[in-house]
Amino acid sequence: MIRVLFFASLREALGTAEIAVPWQAGLELPAGLIAAIARQQGEAAAAILADEQVICAHNQRVCKHPTALNAGDEVAFYPPVTGG
């Protein structure tokens, strides 16, 4: 499984903080995972995640390029950060 986390306004828009997505060979971040989330959570959820403002982290590091996922990985989607 892939553990997928949502934060802040994305968590509210999706109505959940965390989902589990089944891993399969060749699953890639971001497009492949977003397509898997679309099948599981619906197209509206996937459209929220595909917004160009959304930041994606893979195993707690920001991920800007297509990346192969391994079973047990942690992925997070979140809006632009506003700390400090």
Next chain:
Amino acid sequence: MISVAVQEADFDAGAELRALQADNPALGAVASFVGLMRDRNEGVAVTAMALEHYPGMTEASIRDIAEQACERWPLGGVRVVHRVGLIRPGEQIVLVAVSAAHRKEAFAGCEFIMDYLKTRAPFWKKETTAQGEERWVQARDTDQAAAARW
């Protein structure tokens, strides 16, 4: 030496600075920044703010930023404290403190860490207006521009 703390509790900025000063007598400068919550944002009175973060990644990303600062300047120590949870106007939100042999590196390292933290560390602010409305604080282009200078 890098110290990173993410906590709900308020912090004692003086104690943090003393901890840096006690580190090494060869260090001649400590520069620090404390961010406070304002009672207005974008022209609207605000009464409270809830700070959310990504436990684990938050601490790792701040440590990574501090390590980058230590690669760019000869710093003695770095201490970062960032609060999460409920914060009220006038309260402290964040402290960045840096020691170095001389002031130039200390000022630069402190400003670099703060600029990078604001645009990279996974924190999100949701404020409550005086009218009782809750709204997510929007990221600012000026913060992106500040971080891009380095």
